[in-house]
Amino acid sequence: MNQPASAYFMEDRHDPIESHTLSVLVQNEPGVLARVIGLFSGRGYNIESLTVSETENQKHVSRITIVTTGTPMVIEQIKHQLDRMIPVYRVVDMTLTGRSIERELAMVKLRGTGEHRVEALRLAEAFRARVIDATTESFVFEITGNSAKINQFIDLMRPLGLVEVSRTGVAAIARGPEGM
């Protein structure tokens, strides 16, 4: 109870932090992404990853996939805050549904010669990564999978001459016949 004097009540909350993947269907119109991002920064929420693209061209609908972290109460707030935005159609918590598939694509550039090159190719094959560019001293691999798999691949490439990585962020979709 040794809090500093303040006109605000200061409380430490020690609820566990969870990671959730949210799928958000929005009207594709100018400023919609700024609204979503502004909500997160304005209210102090975290964005671990964010992907967005138009998915239904005819209806001008875009799908945003957000990976965020927070206490269960904050996660609930985030969903409600997103849902009440005017251009937002639906918010689905893919983590709660428990039956979603998550994928990310990464392009991984390596520079090296000799033994390192051979080792990198061997590992790439094990991870089902494809070579999409090659020179005598470099490769670019394309790898798809969940974030953990990509992290692991990148970690393995690090000592073999990793130059840079470009990742798309997570896209998610539910299993089974139903749409969101």
Added chain:
Amino acid sequence: MSDTSHDPNQMTGAAMIVRALIDHGVQHIFGYPGGAVLPIYDELFQQSDVEHILVRHEQGAGHAAEGYARSTGKPGVVLVTSGPGATNMVTPLADALMDSIPLVCITGQVPTHLIGNDAFQECDTVGITRPCTKHNWLVRDVNDLAKVLHEAFYVASSGRPGPVVVDVPKDVQFATGTYHPPRKSDVHLSYTPRLKGDATQIRKAVALLASAKRPVIYSGGGVVNSGIEASRLLRELVEVTGFPITSTLMGLGAYPASGKNWLGMLGMHGTYEANMAMHDCDVMLCVGARFDDRITGRTDAFSPNSKKIHIDIDPSSINKNIRVDVPIIGDCANVMGDLLQVFKAEAKRPDIKPWWQEIAKWRARNSLSYKKNSDIILPQYAIERLFELTRGRDTYITTEVGQHQMWAAQFFGFEEPHRWMTSGGLGTMGYGLPAAVGVQVAHRDSLVIDIAGDASVQMTMQEMSTAIQYELPIKIFILNNQYMGMVRQWQQLLHGNRLSHTYSEALPDFVKLADAFGCVGIRATKPGDLDGAIQEMIDVKRPVLFDCRVAALENCFPMIPSGKAHNEMLLPAEANDEATAAAFAGGKALV
């Protein structure tokens, strides 16, 4: 001439804006002209359906529109120019968003081809106002304008009401396009506010209410926003259940202060009985309030043993600060109507006599008492007299922000909703005077009083000039203690009585200032003169600046000290220096 030239729906963007205002039944707008809205002002000049009130600063227009909206239940409309016109509107927009006030603000913008060029009086209006509006639009094509304007009115006034901005570049105002009257398809398909409460949840709520031993109803501004029917249903609910009721600052008037079940306001400066009832209750019914931090005190000690029912139209209000047991998402009036129906059909009002006896003991502590003084006007006394002398009149009260605001909430009894206009969420000093202007525009013959502080009132004092121009007989009742009293109170309590920059060494002579503005100045310095002076203020049919000189160092009690729970209130009788120091012991480290 071709046929299209006779099409009455072919018009310029500027004409569409005025036409849309008329189609939405707008009678008054508040605004300030400038380069980027000249075409709209030219259209306004050539019609007489919409009356424009010229303010002295755009912030004044915003707060006036808020007062207009809150006292009528209709959206307030503002018209300002680009750049500084828009940025000056940011405070009222943020204020309206926090307090759920419907505003439609139309801003001019530099021509489309200059957007992004740092043109004269350009700013990113939609970017700047995005976090302080419910929604906003930049209209780049004149043929989208009608749809956007109609949607703007709908979004502002439906669901949880709030402010919206429509930014219209000057070339779009000049361009000719097709107008259409409001129609359903103007609204985003994705925007579907939920009005009707879930029947299963309502049944659960009724079961809880019927089994309660120590119930309390905690109502908020949402009941006022929902409309007059919600207040009627709230009163019926209290009558049918026999439960005690308290309300937030924003909800005052929904249940009458003279009602026998009224506990007074709750929260940081609420009454002892209201806060104790909240703390000790076993069933809490929250209607249209949001468990704000001024209400809850420390959240981990907030009403620890109660089951909580929460009715709110905004799902994001549920479980934001306090976990509730039975959330019901829907419009207050709608849900209360259903709830009453089920309660009357299936439940019996529980016997809560012992609970009322406990409440009577808390009431007997008389937490709003203050020591009478025959030499100096005490601010509490001033409000009490103002209330007594305006009783039975058609009165509207606005306030600024600070001690005077809390005293007004504590000592002025509100019998009806829509009579109390105050900045609750954002706490905007300078709100009350322009809000009074807006209220008086809507209610020409009513008595409109801004209960003000000497510091707040100087923030938007220029709007007195607006009141004179439009012959709006607003009364500015200034509790003048020469301090920023609430800030000083916190400095006394938390910062070792170091009164850092809270004393106004140079105040204007408010009576002379009244003279300069062309209104009436009245001063009262003695309790004995107060009644006569207030009566004079009420009787004069012109705007009044009333300089009420009150005790300089009076503080606002009771209060919940920071970091404390509802049952740890500091009462006025106990608020001597020692008790105060002990209550704020947590702050001693910094003293």
